[in-house]
Amino acid sequence: xxxxxxxxxxxxxxxxxxxxxxxxxxxxxxxxxxxxxxxxxxxxxxxxxxxxxxxxxxxxxxxxxxxxxxxxxxxxxxxxxxxxxxxxxxxxxxxxxxxxxxxxxxxxxxxxxxxxxxxxxxxxxxxxxxxxxxxxxxxxxxxxxxxxxxxxxxxxxxxxxxxxxxxxxxxxxxxxxxxxxxxxxxxxxxxxxxxxxxxxxxxxxxxxxxxxxxxxxxxxxxxxxxxxxxxxxxxxxxxxxxxxxxxxxxxxxxxxxxxxxxxxxxxxxxxxxxxxxxxxxxxxxxxxxxxxxxxxxxxxxxxxxxxxxxxxxxxxxxxxxxxxxxxxxxxxxxxxxxxxxxxxxxxxxxxxxxxxxxxxxxxxxxxxxxxxxxxxxxxxxxxxxxxxxxxxxxxxxxxxxxxxxxxxxxxxxxxxxxxxxxxxxxxxxxxxxxxxxxxxxxxxxxxxxxxxxxxxxxxxxxxxxxxxxxxxxxxxxxxxxxxxxxxxx
Amino acid sequence: xxxxxxxxxxxxxxxxxxxxxxxxxxxxxxxxxxxxxxxxxxxxxxxxxxxxxxxxxxxxxxxxxxxxxxxxxxxxxxxxxxxxxxxxxxxxxxxxxxxxxxxxxxxxxxxxxxxxxxxxxxxxxxxxxxxxxxxxxxxxxxxxxxxxxxxxxxxxxxxxxxxxxxxxxxxxxxxxxxxxxxxxxxxxxxxxxxxxxxxxxxxxxxxxxxxxxxxxxxxxxxxxxxxxxxxxxxxxxxxxxxxxxxxxxxxxxxxxxxxxxxxxx
Numbered sequence: 001x002x003x004x005x006x007x008x009x010x011x012x013x014x015x016x017x018x019x020x021x022x023x024x025x026x027x028x029x030x031x032x033x034x035x036x037x038x039x040x041x042x043x044x045x046x047x048x049x050x051x052x053x054x055x056x057x058x059x060x061x062x063x064x065x066x067x068x069x070x071x072x073x074x075x076x077x078x079x080x081x082x083x084x085x086x087x088x089x090x091x092x093x094x095x096x097x098x099x100x101x102x103x104x105x106x107x108x109x110x111x112x113x114x115x116x117x118x119x120x121x122x123x124x125x126x127x128x129x130x131x132x133x134x135x136x137x138x139x140x141x142x143x144x145x146x147x148x149x150x151x152x153x154x155x156x157x158x159x160x161x162x163x164x165x166x167x168x169x170x171x172x173x174x175x176x177x178x179x180x181x182x183x184x185x186x187x188x189x190x191x192x193x194x195x196x197x198x199x200x201x202x203x204x205x206x207x208x209x210x211x212x213x214x215x216x217x218x219x220x221x222x223x224x225x226x227x228x229x230x231x232x233x234x235x236x237x238x239x240x241x242x243x244x245x246x247x248x249x250x251x252x253x254x255x256x257x258x259x260x261x262x263x264x265x266x267x268x269x270x271x272x273x274x275x276x277x278x279x280x281x282x283x284x285x286x287x288x289x290x291x292x293x294x295x296x297x298x299x300x301x302x303x304x305x306x307x308x309x310x311x312x313x314x315x316x317x318x319x320x321x322x323x324x325x326x327x328x329x330x331x332x333x334x335x336x337x338x339x340x341x342x343x344x345x346x347x348x349x350x351x352x353x354x355x356x357x358x359x360x361x362x363x364x365x366x367x368x369x370x371x372x373x374x375x376x377x378x379x380x381x382x383x384x385x386x387x388x389x390x391x392x393x394x395x396x397x398x399x400x401x402x403x404x405x406x407x408x409x410x411x412x413x414x415x416x417x418x419x420x421x422x423x424x425x426x427x428x429x430x431x432x433x434x435x436x437x438x439x440x441x442x443x444x445x446x447x448x449x450x451x452x453x454x455x456x457x458x459x460x461x462x463x464x465x466x467x468x469x470x471x472x473x474x475x476x477x478x479x480x481x482x483x484x485x486x487x488x489x
Numbered sequence: 490x491x492x493x494x495x496x497x498x499x500x501x502x503x504x505x506x507x508x509x510x511x512x513x514x515x516x517x518x519x520x521x522x523x524x525x526x527x528x529x530x531x532x533x534x535x536x537x538x539x540x541x542x543x544x545x546x547x548x549x550x551x552x553x554x555x556x557x558x559x560x561x562x563x564x565x566x567x568x569x570x571x572x573x574x575x576x577x578x579x580x581x582x583x584x585x586x587x588x589x590x591x592x593x594x595x596x597x598x599x600x601x602x603x604x605x606x607x608x609x610x611x612x613x614x615x616x617x618x619x620x621x622x623x624x625x626x627x628x629x630x631x632x633x634x635x636x637x638x639x640x641x642x643x644x645x646x647x648x649x650x651x652x653x654x655x656x657x658x659x660x661x662x663x664x665x666x667x668x669x670x671x672x673x674x675x676x677x678x679x680x681x682x683x684x685x686x687x688x689x690x691x692x693x694x695x696x697x698x699x700x701x702x703x704x705x706x707x708x709x710x711x712x713x714x715x716x717x718x719x720x721x722x723x724x725x726x727x728x729x730x731x732x733x734x735x736x737x738x739x740x741x742x743x744x745x746x747x748x749x750x751x752x753x754x
Contacts, residue, residue, distance in 0.1 A: 067701040085702040091648060092692045093699035095641035101619065104714035105637075109704045111712050140647060158704060313658045329664060336662045343652060343684055344659045360664065390687050404663070 010039040012162055012192040013060050017075035020055065020217075029055060030217040039161075042193045044203055044225075047213035048239040049423050050393055053196045054166055056213070060194065061085050061164045080162040080192070084155025088167040090147035099125070099142070099150055100135040106157040124153040128183040143299060145176025149183050162192040169199060170421045173299055173449045177202060198423045199242045214239070240425020247452045262323065264289040264412060264443045265310065269318035272302070272309035279305045280467040282318075287412075289323070292434075292444045294454035297464035303447040304339075306464065307414050310445065311336045324411055332361070335410030339417045341401035345389040350381055350400055353389055357407050371407060378433060379403045395426040402430065406437060413437065415446040419453065431457065497545030501615035503722040507624045509616065512730060513608050520604060524751050526593055527741040529600040535733045536607040544614045554614070558606030562599035570595035593749040618643050624717035634707025641696050645689060652685055 018033040029052045037043055037060075045053045058064040061083050065072060087093045096102045103121045112120070121135055130149040139147060148168050155163070165184065169177040181202045184193070188206075197203060200210075210228045212221040212235060221232045229236065229243060236243040265287040272280040280302040287293060295303045308314045311334055324333050338344055347353045354372045363371070376382040379399040384392060389400055402418065418434075419427040435457070438444055448454060454461045455475075463470045501509075523529070541551060573595065575588025622640055625631040660680060667673040 061702070063698060063702055067698050083702075085699075087695065087699055087702075089692075089695060092695040095637055095644065095696055095700050097619065097640075097644055101714065105705070106703050108711045108714060109706070109709075111710060114712055114714055114716060117714050139644075154703065308658070311662070313661065331662050331664050338655060338659055338662075340655065342688060343656045344663060345684065346660065346663055346665055346680055357663070390684075 011036055011078055012039040012041065013037040013080060013194070014076070014078040015060060015074060016077065018059065018072065018077075019074070020052075020059070020070060020072045022070060028217065033217065033219065035060075035211070035219065037192060037194065039192055040190065041209060042188065042207040043195065044200060044207040044210045045194065045196045045213060046198065046200065046210060046236075046239070046241050048215050049198075049395055049426070051213050051215050051239075052217045053213055056217075057164050057166050057194060057196050058085075061162075080160070082158055082160045083162045083164060084152075084158050084160035085164045086148065086151045086155060086166065086168045088170050090144050090151065090171060093151055094139050094147075094154075097138060097140075099130075099132060099137045099139055102139065102150060103154045103157055106154050110158070120157065124156050125150075127156060127187055128153040129179075129186060130183075143176060144172045145179035148172065148176065148180045152180070152183050152187070156187060160191065162194065163188060165193065165195040165197070167196055167198070169197065169202075175299070181206070198240070201242060201244045204244055212239070237424075240423040240428070242424045246424055247456070262289045263287065264291065264323050266321040266323075267310075267318075268321075270309060270320060271317040272305045273315045273317075274305065276315075278467070280309065280464075282306070282469045285462070285469060285472065287443060287445065289443055290438070290441055290459075292438050292457055292459045293446065294458035294461045295445060295447045295464060296449065296451070296454055296461060297470070301464040302467040303464050304416050305467075306469075307336070307416055307445065307447055310334075311414050322412070329360070331410075332408050333410055334412045334414065335405035335408060336414045337402050337405050337416065337418060339420060341397040342390065344401045344404065348388055349386050350389055350392070351376070351385040353400060353404050354407050357404050361408065375403045375407050380429075395422060398422060398426070399430070402433075406433075410442070412443045412445070415444065417447050417449070419448065419450060499543055499545040499615065500722055501539075501543050501611070501726070502545075502617070503720065504615075504726045505624055505628065505717065505719055505723050506616045506621040507628050508719065508723050509612060509726065510621070512727065513612055516608060516730070517605065520601065524597070525741050526597050526600075526747060526749060526752055527745050528737050529597055529604065531737040531740045532733070533600055533604055533607070535737065536604060536611070539729075540607050540611055544611060546614055554610055555606060558603050561602040561606070565602055566595040566599035568595075569598050589749060590752070593747065594752045597752045620715060620717065623713060623715045627713060627717045632707060633705075633709075633711055637700065637705065637707070641693070641700070645692060645696075648692070649685060649689060652688060653681065656681060656684060 014036045016034045018030050018035075019028060020030040021028045033056070035056075045057065047053050055064065055070070058068065059072065060079065062079050063085065064070050094102050096105050100121050103124055104117050107117050107120060125132060125135060128149045130146060130153060139150065142150065151168070163184075168184075169180050172180065177199065185206055193207075195203060195207065204225050207225055210221075210223065210225050211219055212228070212232065214220045221228060221235060223231075233243070236246075263286050267282055267285040267287075269284075270280070270282045271278055295306060297303050305314065309316045310320055312320075312330065313336070322333070345353055347356050351372065354375055355368065358368045358371065361368075373382075376385055379402070381396060381400060381403065384396060389397065392400060398418070402415075406413065413434075415434075419430060422430070431453070434444060434446075446453075446458075458475050460472060460474045462472055520532075540555070541548065544551065546554075570587055570592045571585045573588070573591030575590030575592075575594075577589035578586060579589060579592065580587045619640060622631070622636040626633060626636045665680065667677050
């Protein structure tokens, strides 16, 4: 690294005139991008999904082009000699089965003698606040937040000058998110840290500088956090970034229509099993037609299992009575949207995916085509209708997985964490659509860990704890009325 | 080895894994040249003792693990016994003709299947995959690139199992009904393999990048967290196998009770 000026002014990373173009795309991802980060600075990169933040982070770390080959050019650069990179997906950044082995893997790479490892491994685990009763613990027994802490511990073993965090909390719940930022703040005081993240509430106080990149890969704003929020709030909204207080600016949906009192689902003495083990047990509960129920609770409290029990996807005892007649297939009346959209696709194009859902529904070809094109428009998938579902972006995949179910117009919609890992724009777009379905009379049951969604939209909240329904709190007895635009754009 | 419930560790776990594999490979090959049916019988009894007493697993699981090999035993025995050639005819009914030679050749073939099953299971149940790869890297200079690819891949297996489970539910929800017969099998294969492969490839790619970001170099020199070497356990294991084979030879020569001694291939 070059030494220039006093310590405060030392440059950790510098990139000048960066040009990047993906092989099969017409436009440049980055065109003459220049960026300098001082040593010890904490920088947050924000911007719309698909704007290339993650790619930029990988370029600054040197992962591109060293490990991933993408054609790129630059006039001048200073890149860190030693860096640590924490990835988004907690399940695909480890290569060893046990926690201690994963850190040992890094120490082995650095050719540290094995005698020293025995003290270094607990040291790094301790540094990030991951207190395991036995360091030889299986990684797949850790929660998402603990896994990401382990990822941080293992990159600390590289003794990095710069720490890159690539949406480290995107796939975590609130508790896990807190754990991760807790660890980062503990260890980062003397390090340069560059973060890509769209949930910025927790890092807002930690970073010195926010850089915003637009869809064209240009830096459009750069400054101290409070100034950025003050001066560029419109951009935060436009690009769907979760800035502090994002919910305050919403048009709250108004609830006016009185709910009917016809039960849609009646649950009595329901027990749900997984691998012959009792996971949930619910004595009695009712869902009224037109309800929007938010199912909340800690990790492992049985929220998803409850949903799966209602959808008859796992073995159950007891009764779940549905009010509709049983003359047509169950899954046309009860729609279920999984958390991971990728496992729901069965055809080769986005269009066919929607057509598949209508296969056995008695509509004319004309009506089917109309319904498909309507849905493509609502979910903003029209421009990608001929490509394979796996080629979609994460947000698009999620929208398609919902569209493929709602196109059947089910009476009851079961959603497992539909907004999980989505940026603000995608989340609000989805909620908008759910509101419109709810207005038309669809009953919605939704597992969520977002208290705000429960507060703003639900008619009732079910709180689960250790497989039991702890509380049922009624939020409102009315249904949404009138056209809503949640995002208020 | 891919099974994830090795709870009790016995002295067989302490035997150097790659040395253990080497010995087993010798046994596999050596057994092909033995055609004495008494030897096979005694050897099976020996392995039975090792399998049930020295692997440290509950009897129930051990019985479940070995059950497929009994099916192999039965099927190879029956097909050989009923249709094989021979001179001393015992029974004849249409195409079926059981002769003394074919009967014992069937037993011989079936036992061979069972023995291979026992050996494989004994190895798998007493060897941790991570230890196996550490020892092949250290004793037999396997490239870290290969060893770590395998270890990372083993980590992926439970995730794939989980995905298959979710996929099954998802297909149900989407209203996919598979037709019966071969076309249904083909469709099932397509619906399951494409998403699972796509996910796995993507995940493997991500893990590879993460490994390189952690300064992994598949060809470079490295230190080892687990030190793997030889110990007196290896000598014991060697002696156990050699002694067992000697005893089998002794019994084969002195205690014969079947009318046929050798099966001619």
